[in-house]
Amino acid sequence: MIRVVVIDDHPIARYGVATILGAAPDVEGVDSFTGAPPALPDGVGVVLLDLYLNGETPCLPTITELADRVGVLVISASRSPGDVLAALQAGASGFLSKRADAEAVLAAVRAVAGGEFYLSAELADILQADLAAVTGPPGGGKPAKPADVLSAREQEVLSLIARGFTHSQTATRLGVSASTVDTYVSRIRAKLGLGNKAQLALAALELQLHQHGRGPV
Numbered sequence: 001m002i003r004v005v006v007i008d009d010h011p012i013a014r015y016g017v018a019t020i021l022g023a024a025p026d027v028e029g030v031d032s033f034t035g036a037p038p039a040l041p042d043g044v045g046v047v048l049l050d051l052y053l054n055g056e057t058p059c060l061p062t063i064t065e066l067a068d069r070v071g072v073l074v075i076s077a078s079r080s081p082g083d084v085l086a087a088l089q090a091g092a093s094g095f096l097s098k099r100a101d102a103e104a105v106l107a108a109v110r111a112v113a114g115g116e117f118y119l120s121a122e123l124a125d126i127l128q129a130d131l132a133a134v135t136g137p138p139g140g141g142k143p144a145k146p147a148d149v150l151s152a153r154e155q156e157v158l159s160l161i162a163r164g165f166t167h168s169q170t171a172t173r174l175g176v177s178a179s180t181v182d183t184y185v186s187r188i189r190a191k192l193g194l195g196n197k198a199q200l201a202l203a204a205l206e207l208q209l210h211q212h213g214r215g216p217v
Contacts, residue, residue, distance in 0.1 A: 002113040003043045006060075008050035012097070017048060017075075020102045023066065027109055037063045043109040044070055044217055048096075051087060052078035058083060060090040067091030071112040075100075077187030090201065111166040117200060134172045146203050149191045157184040161204045184188070 004027060006017050014032040021029040030041045035053055047066050051074050053059045065092070066072050074087045077098040084095050091114045096105065097120055104120060113119040146158060160170040167185065171178040185200070194200050 002027045002045050003030045003041070004046045004048055004109055005030050005037075005040060005044050006032075006048045007036060007160045008032070009055075010050070011035045011055050013050065017105065020105050022210065023102070023107070024106050027106060034120075035141060036066070040066075046071045046073055046109050048073045048075055048109065049092075050074075051078060051083060058086060060086055063087060063090040063092050067093070071115070071116065073108055077125070084119075085202070095123055096120060096125060107166065114167070116167045117161065129158075146188075146192060150188060154184055154188050154191075156175060157181060158188055158204045161185075161200070178189065 004021055006014050006021075008014050008017070018029045018032060019026045024162075026154075031045055031206070036059070037141070047070050049059070049063065049066065049072055051058050052060070058158060063072050063074065071093045072091065073091045073094040073096060075096045075098055076083060078084075079097065087095050094108050094117060096108045096118070099122075100120060108120075109117040114152070130177070146155065150158065154157045156174065157170060160173060167172065167181045168178050188198060188203075192203050194203060
């Protein structure tokens with residue numbers, strides 16, 4: 001059972017998410033809060049966090065703090081590439097639009113709970129359009145270019161991740177096992193020197209940009 005905490009300052013949003021979670025046999029909504037709680041309930045695997053808890057400022061420090069303990073799935077009405085990138089760089093394991101349907105919400109929760117990264121195809125498209133402004137992962141320096149160091153199969157896996165596919169969905173599409181996809185992802189991270197899921201997502205999007213003829217960033 002995946003235990004989820006919802007943090008959102010809008011009562012209707014909390015109710016809607018709780019309703020979606022309650023309909024899934026493998027997901028349990030443990031509690032909901034209007035702001036980051038001092039301590040999370042026991043056994044929580046995913047925190048579904050509204051990006052703008054205070055109305056005007058994205059709660060990036062909260063993402064970073066929570067990401068050290070649990071998978072953070074950011075949910076927001078914002079479609080700003082800057083907001084998506086900032087959330088990923090702060091440590092979020094996924095970013096979900098508040099326009100998402102119930103199926104997408106559950107897919108995102110399951111992906112993050114399984115240690116995977118989730119970014120909806122819609123947001124991936126938006127982010128790719130602005131990716132030329134990205135200078136690299138946090139901490140300085142750029143990783144190796146995906147198109148230069150990855151095998152064709154590794155690039156295929158990374159491209160599917162950039163399009164919003166989970167590891168399981170990628171495995172089905174490629175006709176391999178989920179463990180094989182996990183192995184590919186481990187190799188990709190090692191070759192590119194990526195330390196977290198956010199950097200993996202940015203590398204995936206950079207590869208998509210390169211493949212569509214816009215050149216490396």
